[in-house]
Amino acid sequence: MRLEHAELRALLPHRYPMLLLDRVEAVEPGVSLEAVKTVTGCEPCYRGIAEGEPADRYAYPASLLIESFGQGAAVLWLLSRRPGTAGLPMFTAARECVLLRPAYPGDVIRHRVRLDQVVDGAAFASGSSWIGDDKVAEFGSMMAVVRPVDAIARAS
C-alpha cells in the first residue's frame, strides 16, 4: 500500500512546515512502513542562516529528522487504530537514537519504521533512516500516545 501526501494530511494533524513526510511508499499496517522525506533548501529551517556560513551549517536539523521519523511511526500506528479515536499524537519518550551523518538540501531520506508494540494506548516504534545506501540514523525505541486536544490543554 502506498500513501500520497494528501492521504498523509488526512491522517496526521501536522501541517506545513511541520508535516515532515512527503509520501509513504510501502506499509503493512501495524507492522512496518517505508516513508520518504525530501530535504529542500527552501524549508524555513534554512531561512535564518547568516550569509557566508560554510556548507556544513546546512545540515538538516537533527530535531526535524527525528520528528520526520516519528511521523512515519505515527502513520504506521494510526493506520491500525480504530476509527473515531481522534486526538493529537504526542512524542513521549525515546531511547538509544543515533545520528550517524547529516542530511543536506537535495537529499531524499527514507525512513524504515517498525511498530514494535502497542500497550495501554502507547505505541513503541523503532527503525532507521537512509540516504541511498547510507544509514544516517538509528532509532532504538520511540514512544508516542494520542491525547484529546482538551486533555492536552488541561494539562498545561
Add this chain to the structure above:
Amino acid sequence: MTAPPTFRAGTDPAQTYAAAAAPLQAVEWVEVGAGPRGGITLRAGVTVDPADVYLGGHFPQLTVYPGVFTLETLRQAVTAAVGCCAGRLPDLHRLRSARFLAPLLAGDTLTVTASLGPVADDQSFEVTAECVRGDGVRAATVRAVFRWPAPEGGV
C-alpha cells in the same frame, strides 16, 4: 587527531541561531557556569511563541511545543555554551534517553538546566538535562551525547 577542546562560553543565542539550520530560535538566554572535572553547567530558557512558523503547523488547532523542539532548545543552548571546535559546531550524536512529561503550550516558558562534559578524546561529551515549565512542572529529561564532527577527511 585534533586535541580535545575545552569548553568556552560567550556565544549569543541569536548568533547561534544564525550559524546553522534550525527550525526556530529555541533559546532566548543562556547562563554558563563551571562544572566538575572540566565540565560546565548551563541554564537556558525560551518562551513558546505561537506566531512561530513551525509552531503554526504543530498544531493548527492547538500550539504544542514539540518534544523534538525541546531537544532543539537543548542543542542551541549547548552550542551557545561550548562554541565551535576547528570551525565545526557541536551536534546531537546519540540520544540515550528522553522523556517528555508535560506539554508546553503557547506562552509557556521552558527552562533547561544541564551538565556537560568533560570532553572525551573523540570530541564528544555527555549532556544530562532537566527541563521545567514556568509553573514548576518538570516537562522533560534528556541524556545525550553531543560531539563536534571531524572535518571532511579528518578522524
